[in-house]
Amino acid sequence: xxxxxxxxxxxxxxxxxxxxxxxxxxxxxxxxxxxxxxxxxxxxxxxxxxxxxxxxxxxxxxxxxxxxxxxxxxxxxxxxxxxxxxxxxxxxxxxxxxxxxxxxxxxxxxxxxxxxxxxxxxxxxxxxxxxxxxxxxxxxxxxxxxxxxxxxxxxxxxxxxxxxxxxxxxxxxxxxxxxxxxxxxxxxxxxxxxxxx
Amino acid sequence: xxxxxxxxxxxxxxxxxxxxxxxxxxxxxxxxxxxxxxxxxxxxxxxxxxxxxxxxxxxxxxxxxxxxxxxxxxxxxxxxxxxxxxxxxxxxxxxxxxxxxxxxxxxxxxxxxxxxxxxxxxxxxxxxxxxxxxxxxxxxxxxxxxxxxxxxxxxxxxxxxxxxxxxxxxxxxxxxxxxxxxxx
Numbered sequence: 182x183x184x185x186x187x188x189x190x191x192x193x194x195x196x197x198x199x200x201x202x203x204x205x206x207x208x209x210x211x212x213x214x215x216x217x218x219x220x221x222x223x224x225x226x227x228x229x230x231x232x233x234x235x236x237x238x239x240x241x242x243x244x245x246x247x248x249x250x251x252x253x254x255x256x257x258x259x260x261x262x263x264x265x266x267x268x269x270x271x272x273x274x275x276x277x278x279x280x281x282x283x284x285x286x287x288x289x290x291x292x293x294x295x296x297x298x299x300x301x302x303x304x305x306x307x308x309x310x311x312x313x314x315x316x317x318x319x320x321x322x323x324x325x326x327x328x329x330x331x332x333x334x335x336x337x338x339x340x341x342x343x344x345x346x347x348x349x350x351x352x353x354x355x356x357x358x359x360x361x362x363x364x365x366x367x368x369x370x371x372x373x374x375x376x377x378x
Numbered sequence: 379x380x381x382x383x384x385x386x387x388x389x390x391x392x393x394x395x396x397x398x399x400x401x402x403x404x405x406x407x408x409x410x411x412x413x414x415x416x417x418x419x420x421x422x423x424x425x426x427x428x429x430x431x432x433x434x435x436x437x438x439x440x441x442x443x444x445x446x447x448x449x450x451x452x453x454x455x456x457x458x459x460x461x462x463x464x465x466x467x468x469x470x471x472x473x474x475x476x477x478x479x480x481x482x483x484x485x486x487x488x489x490x491x492x493x494x495x496x497x498x499x500x501x502x503x504x505x506x507x508x509x510x511x512x513x514x515x516x517x518x519x520x521x522x523x524x525x526x527x528x529x530x531x532x533x534x535x536x537x538x539x540x541x542x543x544x545x546x547x548x549x550x551x552x553x554x555x556x557x558x559x560x561x562x
Contacts, residue, residue, distance in 0.1 A: 188540035191547060197524035226550060229500040230519040238411035239425050244403050246425075247432050251396070254433065 183209075186216070194223040314340060315351040315361055318372040327370050335363050350377070384448040392439035403432055406449070409521065410456050416516045417460045417509055427463060431456045446530055453517065454531045464509070503553035511546035518543055 186209045192198050193206040210216045239246070315337070319328055332339065332351070337360060342349035353360045357376055364374035384405070390398030410431060415424040434455050442451055504512065513532060517523045525543070529536040 184544070188544045191518055191543045192525050192540075195518055195522045197522065197527075222551070223547065226500065226515075226547070227519040229497055230504065230515060232497065233501055233504065233520075235412050235415055236421055238408045239428060240407065243407060243411075243425060243428060244400055247403060247429055248396070248400075250429060250433055251399075251436060254436075 187219070190216070190219055191223055191227075194220065194227055313357050314377050315353070315357065315364065315374060316377045317349050317351055317364055317374045318347050319349070320370055320372055323370040331364075331367060331370055335360055337364075381447055385442075385444060388435075388439050388442050388448055391436065392442070399432075399436060402435070406452055407432075409449075410452065412520065413453060413513075413516055414456055414460050416512055417457075418464070419505070423463060427456065427459045430459050434459070447527065449521070450523070450527045450530050453521070453523075454533070457513070457531050458533070499554055499557040500550075502557065503550050506553055507546055507549055511542055511549060514539055514542040515546045515550075 186206060189198060189202055189206050193203065198206060210220065331337075335353070336355055337351040337353050340350050340352045351360075361374050361376055364371045384402075387398050387402050387405070391402055407428065411424055411428050414427050414431075415421065418424050418427070431452070435452065438455075442448070446454075504515070507515065510532075514528055517528045517531060518525070523531075525536050525539045528539045532539065
């Protein structure tokens with residue numbers, strides 16, 4: 182059997198030979214029946230190559246990767262998109278720095294303030310330091326400006342009220358007893374004033 | 379999908395149609411990955427080259443002139459990329475076509491050897507083939523390509539493809555014969 186025929190045989194098996202070459206191989210098979218063994222061997226080989234399982238191809242993950250590469254490629258080739266991306270990335274960097282600074286400030290604030298929050302193992306509300314408050318009622322004819330002037334003058338703050346009965350709760354950073362006395366001394370405006378725990 | 383539809387898809391890709399590109403990827407990805415993997419035997423690298431190949435398709439879709447089949451053009455790009463990677467990894471000092479003639483003295487019994495029970499032996503022998511032989515065998519027997527198409531893909535004369543296929547077939551016979559003797 183000629184080498185030429187032997188070299189054509191695999192392509193006869195895969196069905197890609199045409200015209201004269203196909204006729205030539207077919208005639209050779211008729212002339213030399215031993216070629217049929219080779220033919221069977223090649224058919225078996227082709228069948229096994231086709232059946233050879235490989236691991237899964239990247240599939241959709243591969244497509245996602247490709248699309249990402251494509252975006253990067255577009256950025257490289259488009260100066261406007263690149264500039265926009267650079268600006269966005271700079272903005273992102275600025276915001277990131279601001280966020281980091283805010284976190285640091287929050288941490289410092291927490292370190293400084295937290296010990297003051299915890300007093301005797303109980304958490305004190307944001308209402309403030311003064312455990313004691315003054316409850317006060319004002320004369321019915323006391324005007325808002327009278328009350329405001331009085332409270333400002335005595336450095337008192339309204340923390341709650343007025344209630345349905347007209348009771349205000351006040352706090353002060355100064356001496357609470359002195360504040361109560363001062364309130365009581367203004368009986369033209371104040372009906373009652375007392376310390377409440 | 380017919381060749382005409384593949385060509386049409388490629389034209390759309392050339393116009394920058396990303397949907398067409400995704401469709402094109404889905405159409406050829408599996409076959410191309412299989413081909414690349416058969417040469418490299420490394421799934422990570424094969425995925426890399428698959429990605430590079432399709433990026434090249436995106437860049438060069440407009441240059442496809444229809445002188446060859448779309449698959450021939452595509453496999454040619456993949457072949458070039460794979461060879462390039464292999465050369466960088468390990469320079470090829472041996473001319474793979476320059477090996478001694480193997481006289482076909484294998485008994486005819488081998489022709490009966492390839493049954494489904496021997497699939498494992500066939501796979502083992504396929505993996506031991508030289509890279510150039512394996513490529514040609516893969517393209518001829520998995521892709522069912524004509525030697526002319528294969529020659530375009532691997533960028534060599536048609537006669538070289540036929541010779542490589544002949545040697546691949548002989549090498550497989552010898553390998554299978556050896557495995558058969560070990561078994562008996």
